Amino acid sequence: xxxxxxxxxxxxxxxxxxxxxxxxxxxxxxxxxxxxxxxxxxxxxxxxxxxxxxxxxxxxxxxxxxxxxxxxxxxxxxxxxxxxxxxxxxxxxxxxxxxxxxxxxxxxxxxxxxxxxxxxxxxxxxxxxxxxxxxxxxxxxxxxxxxxxxxxxxxxxxxxxxxxxxxxxxxxxxxxxxxxxxxxxxxxxxxxxxxxxxxxxxxxxxxxxxxxxxxxxxxxxxxxxxxxxxxxxxxxxxxxxxxxxxxxxxxxxxxxxxxxxxxxxxxxxxxxxxxxxxxxxxxxxxxxxxxxxxxxxxxxxxxxxxxxxxxxxxxxxxxxxxxxxxxxxxxxxxxxxxxxxxxxxxxxxxxxxxxxxxxxxxxxxxxxxxxxxxxxxxxxxxxxxxxxxxxxxxxxxxxxxxxxxxxxxxxxxxxxxxxxxxxxxxxxxxxx
Amino acid sequence: xxxxxxxxxxxxxxxxxxxxxxxxxxxxxxxxxxxxxxxxxxxxxxxxxxxxxxxxxxxxxxxxxxxxxxxxxxxxxxxxxxxxxxxxxxxxxxxxxxxxxxxxxxxxxxxxxxxxxxxxxxxxxxxxxxxxxxxxxxxxxxxxxxxxxxxxxxxxxxxxxxxxxxxxxxxxxxxxxxxxxxxxxxxxxxxxxxxxxxxxxxxxxxxxxxxxxxxxxxxxxxxxxxxxxxxxxxxxxxxxxxxxxxxxxxxxxxxxxxxxxxxxxxxxxxxxxxxxxxxxxxxxxxxxxxxxxxxxxxxxxxxxxxxxxxxxxxxxxxxxxxxxxxxxxxxxxxxxxxxxxxxxxxxxxxxxxxxxxxxxxxxxxxxxxxxxxxxxxxxxxxxxxxxxxxxxxxxxxxxxxxxxxxxxxxxxxxxxxxxxxxxxxxxxxxxxxxxx
Numbered sequence: 001x002x003x004x005x006x007x008x009x010x011x012x013x014x015x016x017x018x019x020x021x022x023x024x025x026x027x028x029x030x031x032x033x034x035x036x037x038x039x040x041x042x043x044x045x046x047x048x049x050x051x052x053x054x055x056x057x058x059x060x061x062x063x064x065x066x067x068x069x070x071x072x073x074x075x076x077x078x079x080x081x082x083x084x085x086x087x088x089x090x091x092x093x094x095x096x097x098x099x100x101x102x103x104x105x106x107x108x109x110x111x112x113x114x115x116x117x118x119x120x121x122x123x124x125x126x127x128x129x130x131x132x133x134x135x136x137x138x139x140x141x142x143x144x145x146x147x148x149x150x151x152x153x154x155x156x157x158x159x160x161x162x163x164x165x166x167x168x169x170x171x172x173x174x175x176x177x178x179x180x181x182x183x184x185x186x187x188x189x190x191x192x193x194x195x196x197x198x199x200x201x202x203x204x205x206x207x208x209x210x211x212x213x214x215x216x217x218x219x220x221x222x223x224x225x226x227x228x229x230x231x232x233x234x235x236x237x238x239x240x241x242x243x244x245x246x247x248x249x250x251x252x253x254x255x256x257x258x259x260x261x262x263x264x265x266x267x268x269x270x271x272x273x274x275x276x277x278x279x280x281x282x283x284x285x286x287x288x289x290x291x292x293x294x295x296x297x298x299x300x301x302x303x304x305x306x307x308x309x310x311x312x313x314x315x316x317x318x319x320x321x322x323x324x325x326x327x328x329x330x331x332x333x334x335x336x337x338x339x340x341x342x343x344x345x346x347x348x349x350x351x352x353x354x355x356x357x358x359x360x361x362x363x364x365x366x367x368x369x370x371x372x373x374x375x376x377x378x379x380x381x382x383x384x385x386x387x388x389x390x391x392x393x394x395x396x397x398x399x400x401x402x403x404x405x406x407x408x409x410x411x412x413x414x415x416x417x418x419x420x421x422x423x424x425x426x427x428x429x430x431x432x
Numbered sequence: 433x434x435x436x437x438x439x440x441x442x443x444x445x446x447x448x449x450x451x452x453x454x455x456x457x458x459x460x461x462x463x464x465x466x467x468x469x470x471x472x473x474x475x476x477x478x479x480x481x482x483x484x485x486x487x488x489x490x491x492x493x494x495x496x497x498x499x500x501x502x503x504x505x506x507x508x509x510x511x512x513x514x515x516x517x518x519x520x521x522x523x524x525x526x527x528x529x530x531x532x533x534x535x536x537x538x539x540x541x542x543x544x545x546x547x548x549x550x551x552x553x554x555x556x557x558x559x560x561x562x563x564x565x566x567x568x569x570x571x572x573x574x575x576x577x578x579x580x581x582x583x584x585x586x587x588x589x590x591x592x593x594x595x596x597x598x599x600x601x602x603x604x605x606x607x608x609x610x611x612x613x614x615x616x617x618x619x620x621x622x623x624x625x626x627x628x629x630x631x632x633x634x635x636x637x638x639x640x641x642x643x644x645x646x647x648x649x650x651x652x653x654x655x656x657x658x659x660x661x662x663x664x665x666x667x668x669x670x671x672x673x674x675x676x677x678x679x680x681x682x683x684x685x686x687x688x689x690x691x692x693x694x695x696x697x698x699x700x701x702x703x704x705x706x707x708x709x710x711x712x713x714x715x716x717x718x719x720x721x722x723x724x725x726x727x728x729x730x731x732x733x734x735x736x737x738x739x740x741x742x743x744x745x746x747x748x749x750x751x752x753x754x755x756x757x758x759x760x761x762x763x764x765x766x767x768x769x770x771x772x773x774x775x776x777x778x779x780x781x782x783x784x785x786x787x788x789x790x791x792x793x794x795x796x797x798x799x800x801x802x803x804x805x806x807x808x809x810x811x812x813x814x815x816x817x818x819x820x821x822x823x824x825x826x827x828x829x830x831x832x833x834x835x836x837x838x839x840x841x842x843x844x845x846x847x848x849x850x851x852x853x854x855x856x857x858x859x860x861x862x863x864x865x866x867x868x
Contacts, residue, residue: 020854021750024743031739035732065538071644073613117536236537262550271613274538284813293806304465305736308458312740315454319747 011348021316026356028312029405032305033360034367037401039301042294042374044397046215048387055174055210055218056114057149060104060248061278064097064240066090069269080268087229089268090238096264097240100257106242107142110226113241114148114212115278115285124192124201124222126181133177133220134212140166140225147243150223153178153206164205172205172223180220214282215291217387235270241278250277306408313349313412321345321420332425341421342414349413350406357402368394434775441776448748452780455744459784460791462737463839466730467792470835472804475628475826477705482622483629484567490664490672490701491631492520492679494713497654498694508714510534512649512658519682520662526675528665530562532631533640535659539815540612542598542636553594553611554633554815557640565665566632571595573605573620576639580619584641588616594635595621611636627820628804631663653693654686664701676701711809734839738846745777746851753858760860773852778844785840793827 015022069076080089098106112119112135120135138144145162152160153175161172171192178187187203194201201224209218244253257275265272286292321328331341373393386392445452479486495515496508511520516531523529535557541550563575572595576587588609595604595618604618616638627633640646640660649658664679666672683695698716700707709722749756759769796803800820805811814820 021743021747024739024746024851028736028739028743031736035736067538067612069613075613258550273541287802287813288811290809290811292802293808293811296802297806301732304461304733307461308736308740311454311458311461312743315451315458315740315744316747318450318454319744319751323747323750 007344007347011344011351015348015351018320021320022352025313025316026352028309029353029356029409030360030363032309033357033401033405034363036302036305036404037360037364037397038367038374039298039305040400040404041397043298043302044393044400045374045387046291046295048384049211049215049217052209052211052218052384054214055150055208058278058282060244060246061147062242062244062254063274063276063278063281064242064272065274065276066093066235066238066240066265066270067273068235069271076269085268089270090229090235092267093265093270094240096267097242097261100242100261102245102248102253104243104245105143105146106240107144107147108139108229108238108240109142109144110137110139110238112136113138113239114210115281122195124177124194125197126190126192129181131177131180131220133173133222136221136223137226138223139229140227141229142241143243144223144225147241149243150210151208153208156208161205161207166204166225166227167202168227169199169201170204170225171201172207173203174207174210174218174221176209176218177220177222178203178206213286213289213291215286217384250279302404306404309405309408310412313409314415317345317349317413318416318419321416325420325423328420329423329425329427338418338421342417345413345417346410349409353402353406353409357405361398437772437775438779440772441779444776445780451744451748455741455780456784456787458737458740458744459781459840459843460787462733462843463785463788463836464792464795465733466839467789467832467836468795468803469726469729469733469807470839471792471796471827471832472807473708474829474832474835475804475822476708478831480629480826481823482566482568482625482632483704485565485665486704488666488669488672489565489704490666490676491704491707492662492664492697492701493707493710494698494700495656495683496696496698496714497652497657498696499653500690500692500694506714507650507652507657509650509652509657509659511660511662512656513647513660514649515656515658516660516662519679520664523664523675523678525667525671525678526664527667528561528564530565530663530665531559531640531660532562532663533557533643533646533660535643543610543613544598551597552815552817553635554818555611555636555638556632556634557638557643557646559640562637562663565663568622568625568632571602571621571623573618575637576619581639581641584639586614586616586642587619587639589620589622589637590618591624591635592621593624611638614642616642624821626823626826627814627818628822628826631661654690654695656686656695662701669703672703734843734846738843741843741847742851745773745848746855749773749851749855753855753862756856757858757860757862766856769856770849770852773856774844774848777848778840781840781844781847782837785836789832789836796822796827 068081071078079085094106094108097103114136121132122135123130123132125131143162145158149158150161150172151158154160173187173192181187181192182190187206190203192201192203193199201222207221207223210221211217212219212221254275254277258272261272261275283292328341331344332338336344373390386396477486483489492511494508494510496506499505511531513531513533520529520531535555539552540555542553543550560576560578560581568575568589571592573589575589576585579585580587588611590598590604590609592602595602598604598609599607602621604621606618608615608617610616625633646659649655651657664675666675679701680697683697687693687695696714698714702710702717706717710717756769760766799806800822801814804820
């Protein structure tokens with residue numbers, strides 16, 4: 001105990017004696033503490049949100065897009081696109097897709113699905129309670145829940161959702177809407193009204209939380225099946241989704257599918273334009289929303305700052321250790337072991353880091369007070385406290401920052417110090 | 433004298449290899465970060481094939497219509513054909529005005545003669561003035577003519593690589609190909625365009641009059657909303673303000689004549705380089721915000737390493753105190769000592785600059801598919817099968833070298849002046865007395 005006390009006293013004296021060279025390091029550590037906090041904050045939020053389950057399953061799912069021949073094309077036949085034949089032709093295409101080897105389930109969707117190019121939201125009412133929700137839909141003839149594998153809030157399986165019999169104006173809602181509208185009671189069988197109060201919807205199923213972007217928090221969703229295919233709907237509005245057997249290799253499947261289906265799916269004036277893996281659609285969706293860029297920039301900046309500290313501390317401590325070679329020699333002669341010397345210098349590094357960290361955090365608190373944290377769409381019903389609670393959030397990010405700084409600084413002091421300690425005390429003292 | 437400094441600096445560099453290498457890596461790292469930003473913006477803003485007239489080009493990509501009575505009602509999109517015709521094609525003072533019609537949805541396919549294979553192509557639907565506004569170099573043939581454009585003849589200009597892929601040679605003029613089940617005659621073949629120049633990137637160019645839907649526009653009150661972006665080539669960049677004002681005045685007159693609707697251009701048409709920084713199409717550019725965020729980034733890129741280097745320099749100055757003391761004792765004035773220290777460090781910094789520039793090239797080539805968009809909030813993913821290629825002139829050019837050198841100088845001044853000054857202030861006697 002006494003030894004440690006003496007050591008601390010000596011270190012503090014040393015820090016003070018070398019305050020000029022230390023102040024540079026201290027200044028750098030303060031700036032980096034303040035700066036890296038803002039780099040870690042979004043990384044922390046995004047990474048935390050990514051641990052929340054998506055709520056559905058994208059693997060082995062593919063999206064098929066059809067096109068229609070232009071009217072000017074010589075191959076265009078006007079009678080194939082009349083109100084009757086257009087639908088017949090479309091259904092033949094869906095049947096052919098279903099029969100393709102390895103297709104486990106399929107569903108036709110108009111407009112909105114997770115990661116769709118456009119989206120729509122509206123408000124729903126139960127008595128006086130209003131909830132906003134993203135609208136999704138599908139044609140009830142398809143195996144929607146088998147393709148996307150949303151899970152039921154009751155037993156967390158998709159099978160129980162797929163079994164539900166659907167009538168007109170039935171809807172599925174996510175658990176956050178249930179919580180908001182009905183508290184702890186079940187929403188099943190309850191009736192919701194839409195914006196204009198003429199439409200009344202019956203809740204037939206409740207889904208687990210669904211995230212519409214993996215870096216975000218769960219969002220309220222209402223899924224309304226459409227009973228019949230609308231004959232006037234344009235081919236650009238509908239997409240066909242299929243789930244392949246588990247473990248279908250993406251690249252060979254896509255190649256084989258295109259090769260066969262480019263000709264097989266040319267029925268009437270329709271033809272196959274694209275098939276994309278749903279994973280790729282998800283990646284593109286997140287990229288186009290700048291999430292990928294944020295992750296890349298912040299990770300890059302984080303590495304940049306830490307490497308800078310590493311270089312700065314290694315450089316400075318190296319020169320410092322050389323300048324203090326005689327001190328090191330003397331300490332060794334007086335009976336300090338190499339471990340004790342290590343401990344001595346490393347404690348010096350630790351004290352510097354902690355001091356800088358405290359000052360940096362105090363500066364940062366001012367910034368947070370004025371600007372707040374990094375936020376994605378926060379959902380207080382479903383979000384996780386590690387992100388949504390300001391105290392947890394601040395503490396967690398600060399701890400990460402402190403640990404990162406400390407590890408870097410300790411590594412950076414350890415390298416030059418252990419090199420300096422390799423010298424023989426005799427040589428050093430002779431230099432004197 | 434500087435030769436003497438150089439010799440001495442070289443000796444110091446060799447003497448203290450670890451210090452020198454850490455110093456060079458530190459500067460290199462800082463400079464490479466700044467240079468990545470600089471190169472990205474060079475590629476986005478400088479005159480680069482085929483957008484060689486960017487410095488005298490105005491861009492208008494969007495307008496919004498707002499209701500005069502209901503403040504929350506807004507429609508925003510690009511321009512409709514009638515808006516382009518009425519307000520842009522009629523501009524007398526511009527050298528040329530081009531419009532490009534954007535089509536959303538999946539890329540069209542070119543059907544090969546075996547009827548089994550389809551090649552997706554990136555297509556731009558343009559007018560004939562497009563070929564005047566942008567400087568494409570034709571390997572074979574020529575662009576489609578005004579007559580072709582007006583009559584909506586199915587003609588096409590294709591890129592060199594597409595010609596090679598489909599016809600096996602670049603001599604494709606006069607041949608036909610089928611895109612989305614429609615035949616097109618090829619009028620010209622151009623040198624490939626990189627995805628790095630987004631306004632011109634395509635593999636095939638077609639008159640937009642070939643499409644049935646170019647006149648349709650979107651639903652809106654004014655009928656001015658549609659899918660067209662406009663590029664105005666001015667005679668010189670000094671004309672830009674005048675032409676921009678001419679356009680906005682025309683729209684203002686339209687707004688004044690309407691009861692219900694107000695048209696907002698949010699500062700467009702704007703010079704090309706300004707359009708690069710635009711985040712929202714329907715909100716005016718917030719320049720203070722842009723300047724703030726980029727200067728913060730640059731400051732972090734330079735300040736953190738500068739403090740770092742200052743710290744290293746100041747540690748080293750401690751070692752050289754006695755040397756400085758001797759020089760002072762023999763009458764060296766303070767400013768010449770300061771010069772020497774700055775010069776010595778500049779050599780190290782420049783070595784770091786070269787290393788940093790090389791490192792930034794490596795980073796840019798490694799991240800070629802995404803690095804250009806890294807600072808953007810809204811990005812579109814690369815179309816399948818497309819790669820972003822950089823031509824050597826985009827990376828290796830006098831502007832980039834000049835910027836690198838300036839960054840070196842700034843970093844050197846930032847990091848060396850203060851520690852050098854502090855150590856030179858020491859009393860000669862103390863300096864001479866110092867150990868080492």
